[in-house]
Amino acid sequence: MERFLTVKPKSELISKYISYYYFHDSDDEGFYRSFVFFPHFKHGFTVYKQGADFRTLYTMNYDRQIPVELKGRFQKLGVAFKPLGMNHFVTNFNSGLYDPETFHFPHWNPEIFPELEEIFQAEGMDQKRDLLDSLFEKRFRLNTGLEILEQALSRIFSTFGTIRADDLASEIGVNRKTLLRHFKKHLGCSIEEYKKVVKFRTSIQAASSNGLKNLTEVSLYSLYYNQSDFTNRFKELTGQTPGAFFTSIQKMGEEDIFWKFDE
Structure with a gap:
């Protein structure tokens, strides 16, 4: 079974910088979907969990379609940062903190893994949201140069x-x-x-x-x-x-996530 849910931060501080969180998962070993997502002014921090392994990605996408394949059982967490949002959680963001080709974002690894495990294991969206709010509150650093x-x-x-x-x-x-x-x-x-x-x-x-x-x-x-x-x-x-674009896209959850799935 595939599930997709979105939730907004509850923290007054975090809601200034993060637009929403989303959770996407499947418990079907035979699951397969491929899709593309499109340019956005919001940046995305994404975590994939398969078994005990975490993969952390970051995307700034202003000009292209980016393909994604999902296979088998997985758990996925997405964080949509408002414009300049991430700049308040890391210093000197555009100084090689992520790979623009693979989107690999190791900056918080592996210190973040225990917190991510707790989030994925939490029952209920409210608890997951609160844990995410806490995760980012710990890493908040006001950037006054923007x-x-x-x-x-x-x-x-x-x-x-x-x-x-x-x-x-x-x-x-x-x-x-x-x-x-x-x-x-x-x-x-x-x-x-x-x-x-x-x-x-x-x-x-x-x-x-x-x-x-x-x-x-x-x-x-x-x-x-x-x-x-x-x-x-x-x-x-x-x-x-x-x-053609508007007839091909599908809205995911309650926020501004629009993907085009392959037939």
Whole structure:
């Protein structure tokens, strides 16, 4: 049997930096599913448990489909960090703490394994959530050097990713090169890459939650220049037209997780 559940942090501190947790598992030895997930401005910390072994991964994905295969019995834990969230739990995040090709993230290993074991063994989502909140509270370290980026991200989200980079830098009171350096250092991407994925995710949210009736309404809500721009951006990020994309994805749980499963 396959199960997938999502839950938000209860801790007031942790909820500022983590959007939600999810748990995905199967107790079927013959289980097999393959899927892809798509670009997001949220970063993901993922733990796979098979038997007594843990595999810890981290993903920053702004520009591609990433394939996943799940086989046999497994337990999986996911943590969705809000923008800049992880930057408050590790120092100098983009300094080789994870492998961008394999997504291997050994930074907390093996000290974290006993806590992870307790989380996987816990009965009930409330207990699992509380243990996760505690795990991250222990590792919290306020990063006070993110003010420029916090201002920039606020404007990017409020404009659905349409603000020009030069205008963004001007509003914040820094030059464009300085702003780009902050993006590269703390988010691992360019300003344009980040804007693009914010607009993409705005479209998905509009289509799934705002009751929009057709793709033209989604395009207009998300402030794409025109229908051609809407189509081209979706092809660039998903390899599909918007129509094909929205009919192929499946929402998992109660949050903004959308996967495309292979038939």
